[in-house]
Amino acid sequence: xxxxxxxxxxxxxxxxxxxxxxxxxxxxxxxxxxxxxxxxxxxxxxxxxxxxxxxxxxxxxxxxxxxxxxxxxxxxxxxxxxxxxxxxxxxxxxxxxxxxxxxxxxxxxxxxxxxxxxxxxxxxxxxxxxxxxxxxxxxxxxxxxxxxxxxxxxxxxxxxxxxxxxxxxxxxxxxxxxxxxxxxxxxxxxxxxxxxxxxxxxxxxxxxxxxxxxxxxxxxxxxxxxxxxxxxxxxxxxxxxxxxxxxxxxxxxxxxxxxxxxxxxxxxxxxxxxxxxxxxxxxxxxxxxxxxxxxxxxxxxxxxxxxxxxxxxxxxxxxxxxxxxxxxxxxxxxxxxxxxxx
Numbered sequence: 001x002x003x004x005x006x007x008x009x010x011x012x013x014x015x016x017x018x019x020x021x022x023x024x025x026x027x028x029x030x031x032x033x034x035x036x037x038x039x040x041x042x043x044x045x046x047x048x049x050x051x052x053x054x055x056x057x058x059x060x061x062x063x064x065x066x067x068x069x070x071x072x073x074x075x076x077x078x079x080x081x082x083x084x085x086x087x088x089x090x091x092x093x094x095x096x097x098x099x100x101x102x103x104x105x106x107x108x109x110x111x112x113x114x115x116x117x118x119x120x121x122x123x124x125x126x127x128x129x130x131x132x133x134x135x136x137x138x139x140x141x142x143x144x145x146x147x148x149x150x151x152x153x154x155x156x157x158x159x160x161x162x163x164x165x166x167x168x169x170x171x172x173x174x175x176x177x178x179x180x181x182x183x184x185x186x187x188x189x190x191x192x193x194x195x196x197x198x199x200x201x202x203x204x205x206x207x208x209x210x211x212x213x214x215x216x217x218x219x220x221x222x223x224x225x226x227x228x229x230x231x232x233x234x235x236x237x238x239x240x241x242x243x244x245x246x247x248x249x250x251x252x253x254x255x256x257x258x259x260x261x262x263x264x265x266x267x268x269x270x271x272x273x274x275x276x277x278x279x280x281x282x283x284x285x286x287x288x289x290x291x292x293x294x295x296x297x298x299x300x301x302x303x304x305x306x307x308x309x310x311x312x313x314x315x316x317x318x319x320x321x322x323x324x325x326x327x328x329x330x331x332x333x334x335x336x337x338x339x340x341x342x
Contacts, residue, residue, distance in 0.1 A: 239312020
């Protein structure tokens with residue numbers, strides 16, 4: 001689904017790309033990195049991270065725990081300068097969603113958590129060859145059409161061609177109903193060969209198939225029966241914002257959807273069910289991370305509520321990998337450092 005504000009017009013001014021990279025190395029800078037969902041997916045797609053900017057202390061701890069060699073900058077993105085990364089291959093980010101989420105007040109640019117202006121400032125500073133920005137489906141609501149158009153217009157002024165798509169994460173193997181908007185902006189000639197990933201052919205696993213082993217980890221005898229009944233994908237995980245939300249699986253409608261899968265959505269468990277457990281089990285943070293598309297060896301650090309918020313707010317790695325792979329193909333096909341006439 002293409003956003004109606006996407007214009008795909010030729011750029012109007014000349015951009016000179018400067019790159020210091022090796023032949024096959026593609027480098028990225030990411031803002032609002034969170035628990036690393038997008039960063040992990042882009043790493044799997046072949047990008048090397050030059051910097052990951054994140055303000056949340058617990059999320060930074062998660063990034064450092066899993067990738068000690070990553071350059072994690074624990075800071076407010078308002079204070080970050082991308083000037084030293086001029087000509088980087090990709091500027092990426094999952095800018096905060098509360099300004100556009102239907103679960104919030106949808107204040108858009110009037111919300112002090114809207115960081116699209118900061119992303120545009122950084123694009124202007126470092127002139128990346130490509131831009132990838134992710135957000136919630138609410139950004140596609142008609143009330144934000146003018147706002148989307150302004151973002152596209154500003155990127156065009158900086159020399160980019162833009163397209164906005166609504167991607168359903170279940171099309172990329174994630175067992176969850178989680179539509180996300182993704183903006184891709186490219187300098188020519190890269191844009192001429194970019195194709196959005198179509199998604200996987202095989203359906204995602206059911207919640208039961210995905211979590212059966214995790215539910216049985218402490219010897220719960222009912223895990224297999226529970227898994228057989230949890231025979232569809234999950235509703236959207238809700239992680240809450242810095243101002244609101246806790247360690248539960250969302251509002252009433254979401255909890256009802258989880259209950260149909262045999263999951264108690266009123267909270268998050270410390271551990272898998274023990275032998276003799278009866279009733280509906282709760283998810284652990286680790287189980288929620290699996291539903292979000294993280295691999296089993298990716299550890300979310302911090303106390304339970306903080307850890308669950310990191311998971312619930314993450315961009316599923318398989319989707320980031322799919323879009324990142326499509327970007328990698330076009331970026332490698334076009335040598336960096338070329339000067340393109342307007």
